[in-house]
Amino acid sequence: MSPVRSFSGELNRECIANIIMGMHANTYYYAGGFDDWFLETDSQLTADDLLLYFKSSLHANGGDATSDVDALAEPGTVTLKATDGEYPASGVLYTRAVPCALSGSGRVAVTSEYTAGVTSVTLVETSTSDDLEEWSAWQAVGTSGELQSPNRQYIRFRVTLTSSDPLKTPKLLEIQLHDIPKAPYEKLGFARPVVLDKNGAWEAVLENAFDIIVTGEVNGADTLEFKLPFHDPKRSTLENEKQVQIANDIYRIRTLTDNKREDGRVITQVYAEAVFYDLSFSAEKEPREFNADTADVPMQYALLGTGWTVGNVTVTTKRTWQCTEKNALSILRAVQNIYGGDLVFDSANRQVHLLTFSGTDSGALFSYRKNLKSIQRVVDTRELVTRLYAYGKDGMTFASINGGKEYVEDYTFSSEVRVSTLDCSSFTNPYQMLEYAKMRLAEYSKPRVSYVLSAMDLSALTGYEHEAWKLGDIVTVDDKELGLLVKTRVVRRQYNLQEPWKTVIELSTKLRELGDSSAQWDKAADALSSAELVNRQEIKDMVPFNHLRNSRADDGFAYWVNSGFEVDTENGVSGTASFKAVGVPGMTKSLSQTVYPATRKSYTFSAQIASENLEKGENGQVGVEIVIEYEDGTTETRFIDLI
Structure with missing residues (x-):
């Protein structure tokens, strides 16, 4: 490094002497060559600053001409580098080094845009250093973004982008390193802010x-x-x-x-x-349609640009719906209502999980003379229902798939017929409405039982760690005087940290939500998304022209590409025959036809469908897949859930 030079006074701006770039022992001129050099006469940078910048960016390749990644084409975005309009199958980005020096544990969060099954950010690795010269070995981050590299002064990232389609590329938008301080208190009991x-x-x-x-x-x-x-x-x-x-x-x-x-x-x-x-203050979100998507897809949309990421999602339900919520938190709440499960926020790691059930059977016992000070039990039958009618859009019922009945019944608790009606006006699919009605009746047909306990958290005391419980857990309540021995769930708690014996717990035997609440379906009703009834005005606006040829199976499989269907000559509707498929686990059966309609703003798919003893597997789907090809050659695929 050259010595630091200083001077006072005004420069001689008429000087035309040569500037010597490098001199050995103040005697010999530098015999090499320079690719680039510049002279800055008003810079605040020191030689140390320039050296730090050089070492930090030495291995970065986002702007290299020979790299397979491109950090210049779209500002703030890294993509695969296109050559003659096509992207390579993969590319590896090396970032410049940035400060690390964490006070606690670290977690890496990556924000990207990708096409599921086609493009992705497949691998994120880190390496750390104390001097920008000696670096640790590259290590992949954990499944939840946990930093595996040793905690040192500087960190750099190696990110692999892949694509199976030469016309598409993933987009890397942001890499964040979160410093997760170690908690000064491990348990709630006796903790301080x-x-x-x-x-x-x-x-x-x-x-x-x-x-x-x-x-x-x-x-x-x-x-x-x-x-x-x-x-x-x-x-x-x-x-x-x-x-x-x-x-x-x-x-x-x-x-x-x-x-x-x-x-x-x-x-x-x-x-x-x-x-x-804070997620309720996120940037306003545009309405978005989700077609037969699992919950992680709308969750990722909600969290995009917030610094939060999607964690574990164990709810496997697929839903077709339109999201009209405006901020990230309201979208996440809508997702929980529609898909079901428990929404869990990990504030320390800035992750959001959607779990089928967030608690465990803790084994904790609440009983008098042990840890239970008072208990209130409420058994409420004011809203008990044993027969539940349900009506969907335009008066739709599920009678055709429910033995001709427009209602469901449950006389487990009472043999008395107690009738109520469920407003399902947002539903357009009778199968989903029947599932929803059964779920609601399972709740309405039994008394509502709730408990409010004033109890002590014994796990805060040394030697009683096995008595630990948390929100969402299953616990046992034992009160011999009330004749009570029940397992129930902690659904709410007011935990007194300074005096754990004053903690108030609310327990409930109410069935946990499975999603599809009627109110949320009002907000997030299907647009194209779900199999839809056609209302009277829509019928008036229709231009009746059937593009499907041999749609009634009159000519067998003529005009159709068949894989696994058969012709049923005894159960026709508008004709004498129909198409039929018998489901087989792990197998896809399809019936397809290509049509060439005139350009219209919208199209209607109309069919009458019947099912018998239908049970969908974990990833099973029954519906209509539409592949739309536009004039420019691009395609768009939409799936309409029928069941």
């Missing part, structure tokens, strides 16, 4: 906080409230929108209230919300 600074590091532990209450609900609220003496030296660390950590959960302060009591004491009352509430 920890104020975090803007970098997520600990700023202050509020030892004098009191009345510390964490309120949580399954698929609901997650808030923190506590009080602190106004004159506490650490009161100055409390500011609106600052983050506060409780065990492994992180909250953001929303309100600070200073109250002066009659005795002259001044108390600051703090109300904070889990940081996932």
Whole structure:
């Protein structure tokens, strides 16, 4: 490195002497050559700054002409590099080095755009260094983005992009490294609020906080409230929108209230919300249609650009719907309502999970003279129903697939006929409506039983760790005086951190939601998406012309490409025959035909469908797949769920 030169006074701007670029021992001129050089007369960069930049970017290849990746064509995006309009099968991006030096554990979050089954970001690896010269071996990040490389001063990334279609490329939009501070308290019991600074590091532990209450609900609220003496030296660390950590959960302060009591004491009352509430302030989302997609697809759409990622999704339901929600959090709530399961937010790792069931059978027991102080049991039959009618769009019923009955019945609890009607006006598919009605009746046909307990969390005490339970878990309640021995789920809890024996728990035997709530279907009703009834006005607007040839099977399989179907000559509807397929697990059966319609704004697919003893497998689908080819040669595939 050259010595640092300094001078005072004005430069001689008339000087025309040569500038010597390199000199050995102040005697010999440099005998090599330079590819590029520049002279900056007003730079704040030092020689150390230039050296740091050089070492940090030495291996980066996003702008290299010989690289298979391209970080220049679309600003803020890395793609495969196209040659003569075609993309390579794969490419590897090497990023420049950036600061690391984590205070806790690290997690890598990658945001990308891809076409499922065609393009993807297949591998993300990291390497770390303390001096930008000696680097650790490349290591792939964990399944949830956990950083596997050693924690050092600098980190670089190696990202592999792949495509099986030379006309398509994945797009790498963002790589984030999250610093996850180690929690100062491992358990809720006797924990204290920890104020975090803007970098997520600990700023202050509020030892004098009191009345510390964490309120949580399954698929609901997650808030923190506590009080602190106004004159506490650490009161100055409390500011609106600052983050506060409780065990492994992180909250953001929303309100600070200073109250002066009659005795002259001044108390600051703090109300904070889990940081996932910030998702309600995300950039406005455009309406989006989802066609026979699993839940992770709309979840990824909701979280795009938020810094959050999709975690584990164990709900395998597929749904066809239109999302009209405007922000990330409301979309996630709609996903939970439509697909079912439990929405779980991991605020520390900034991940969102959708689990079939978020709890476990904890084995925890609540009983008198042990950890149960009081109990209230409510058995409510005011809304008990044993026969439930359901009506969909334009009066649609499921009678044709339910033995001619427009209702479902359940007399498990009561033999009395108690009738009610379910509003399913958003449903356009009788199969889904029948499934939904059965799910609702399973809830309505039994008494609603709920419990409110005032209990102590014994797991906060040494030697009682086996008594641990958490929100969503199954626990056992034993009260011999009430003749009560029941397993039930923790659906809400108000946990008193300072005094765990004052914790209030709400339990319920109510069936967990399976999705498709009527209110949400009103908001997210199918557009093209689901098999749809045609209303009267739509019929008036139709130009009746059937493009399908031999649609009634009058001429066998003429004009059709058949794989696994047969002609049924005894069960025709508008003609004497129909097409029939007998399902086989693990096998796809199809019947297809290519048509060439005139250009129209919309098309209608009309069919009458019957089923018998139909059971779909885990990935089974029954529906109509439409492949649309446009004038420019591009294609679009849409799937219409029929069952």
